[in-house]
Amino acid sequence: MNKILYIGLYGIMLAGLLSGCRKLEETPYSSIFMEQFYKTPADAEAAINGVYGDMAGIYSGPSALLVPDFSADQVYPRPVVGRNTLTLFIYDPEYSVQSSFDRIAESPLNIWQRSYAGIEKANWVLEKVPAIVMSEARKKEILGEAFFLRAFFHWTLQKNFGEIPVKISPSKSLEEAYVGKSSKAEIYKQIYADLDSAVTNLNTYTAAGTVKGRPAKEAANALYAKAALYNEDWSTALQKAKLVLGSGKYSLLSDVFDIYDVNKEDAARQENIWAFEAERVSPGNSSSLLSLYGPASSAGPAYGKSTFGSIFAYPAFYNSFDPGDKRRAQLMSTSYINKNGAVVPQNKITPITPNAVLVNKYMDANSIGSSTSVNIPVLRLADVYLIAAEAENRLNGPAGAYQYLNAVHKRATGVDVAAGLSQTAFTDAVIQERSWELFAEGDRWYDLTRTGKFLTVIPAAVNDVYPARSIQAKHRYFPIPQLEINANPKLEQNPDWK
Incomplete structure (x- = not known):
């Protein structure tokens, strides 16, 4: 071809x-x-x-x-x-x-x-x-x-x-x-x-019959739901999301870290509906995310064999998480262990700022150079729950939408979202939950642009590197x-x- x-x-x-x-x-x-x-x-x-x-x-x-x-x-x-x-x-x-x-x-x-x-x-x-x-x-x-x-x-x-x-x-x-x-x-x-x-x-999804990286019927419905959400077609988004959630083919993993664990990618398909299947071997497609997100001069087993310190998280984003939110551990703001086993303090992570926060989603201890086998989620069940939450709320208000939002929030925090939110406040809560759940997965920008929030959010997203x-x-x-x-x-x- x-x-x-x-x-x-x-x-x-x-x-x-x-x-x-x-x-x-x-x-x-x-x-x-x-x-x-x-x-x-x-x-x-x-x-x-x-x-x-x-x-x-x-x-x-x-x-x-x-x-x-x-x-x-x-x-x-x-x-x-x-x-x-x-x-x-x-x-x-x-x-x-x-x-x-x-x-x-x-x-x-x-x-x-x-x-x-x-x-x-x-x-x-x-x-x-x-x-x-x-x-x-x-x-x-x-x-x-x-x-x-x-x-x-x-x-x-x-x-x-x-x-x-x-x-x-x-x-x-x-x-x-x-x-x-x-x-x-x-x-x-x-x-x-x-x-x-x-x-x-x-065909409908089966663990044995669906080829890795190929969409099943449920993936088509998941994409349908997300496309409809972006089209502000709330009824279609909710209908298609419900088809995925009610299919019985998927469930949320108990540990959110398992979604990105290179050694658990088969088990992760319980939640990953469709993903870019990366392979560190040739022939095969890999990704440069590991090398970009890992700290400079290679982090050794903690990250991968070859990393360059090219991408970091804003400190304000790290601080937006509740300390009890398990997803915050996918960010590292204090130190890391380098290839020699030494603990490197925060202010030595990168020469560009002492306030760098590392992203831990795409680590692969057995990478071949910078080539990793960590899969990149494109459509996953947590996303579908949040699509259903937003669509249900925009159609009918929060009452029937809490169940979908809480499925994702409670896995991460152990508690439900506070009841009594207005329709507008609930939408904001869903957009925020999407930010915490799907960060560094290429999703947040489109949530900001489709809702018009980008003009107010981006000017405040600054740090000492980009003041x-x-x-x-x-x-x-x-x-x-x-x-x-x-x-x-x-x-x-x-x-x-x-």
């Missing part, structure tokens, strides 16, 4: 550019390749694996986490090599600083390019696989996976860029690659349609990459970025 020339939605243009004097009206090479490719069951498997490859491309970098997390109020980067552009909101439509090879994997540009590459490949799967002679059961499942992934990519693009082109057919000509933006309502209509098809085609952060209304969505606008005459920049 790596022969495909698509880089972004309009990477198809490269076929013409690389041909020198040939006219742009030609059929792209990638289209010719695809037309000749889909013949056997092995081709179908390779094709759907290619779609997963682009999902891996935004998690291994990992732009899917760092782009939103650097923008939010939980963690911050060491300000080096342009890594602070997201935290300080000094990026531009060119993504000029982040376009270098070593920064593109942490850029919105990577999210755009990888998502549209995945959509293009999914479109070819959905067009060509139905005609392949193969197991009908496996064919149905492959189609379900393609529908699921296409919905996931469109949702990923919408929450990052706002109105974006919806692409539901493969590009067989340059003209077909030129697509204008769709409204938010149109984008979610397509996401819903794809997830309806995914639910129809995918001021100037955010504007236009930063709700990232600018559409200028290179895509230059390539596509039908594509317009987001209004606030013109």
Whole structure:
């Protein structure tokens, strides 16, 4: 699948550019390749694996986490090599600083390019696989996976860029690659349609029968619930969340640390509905989170074999936890043990500030260099409980929503949330619970932008490394990459970025 020339939605243009004097009206090479490719069951498997490859491309970098997390109020980067552009909101439509090879994997540009590459490949799967002679059961499942992934990519693009082109057919000509933006309502209509098809085609989850990293029917409903939440479609969000919670397939782990324990990943699937499955071996996809979150000069067995001290948590976020909250132990604010077994005090963790707080979610004592096997949750049951809590409250008030919020809060604290909250206060409590539960998982920024809280929360999320952060209304969505606008005459920049 790596022969495909698509880089972004309009990477198809490269076929013409690389041909020198040939006219742009030609059929792209990638289209010719695809037309000749889909013949056997092995081709179908390779094709759907290619779609997963682009999902891996935004998690291994990992732009899917760092782009939103650097923008939010939980963690911050060491300000080096342009890594602070997201935290300080000094990026531009060119993504000029982040376009270098070593920064593109942490850029919105990577999210755009990888998502549209995945959509293009999914479109070819959905067009060509139905005609392949193969197991009908496996064919149905492959189609379900393609529908699921296409919905996931469109949702990923919408929450990052706002109105974006919806692409539901493969590009067989340059003209077909030129697509204008769709409204938010149109984008979610397509996401819903794809997830309806995914639910129809995918098998229900079984521990023995579901391949690691592949979505089951319940994962499609979980994504449906979360997409509907972002669409402020509270009734659909609640309905789909209830289907997941009532399926009997998942339960919350008793110890929240087990979700990220590399030695317990099979047991963690009790809660992890769908995750990026990282592998420290080659061939396989890994993640750079361990190396970025671990302290500089390698922490040894406590963190992994090679760590650089590139990301830390804001002290104010650490202090927001109740001391009795078990999740606070996923942050370390005092000291750590280095590779020689010595205790390193807080003020020696990093040279940039004596107030650094380490994040402990992505440790792997047996990492191969910086390559880790710690899985990154994308959809997990605690998230679904909190989706149900927010949706129920927004529809009907807090009375019936406490049960969902308390399922998550009580696991961490041992007590229920105080009763008697107003509807507005309960929504705020859910958003705060999401911050504590899902931190460093690429979720918080979107909670702030979808609720409009980003304009008040971000200016207060400062420390001695970033004493001021100037955010504007236009930063709700990232600018559409200028290179895509230059390539596509039908594509317009987001209004606030013109």
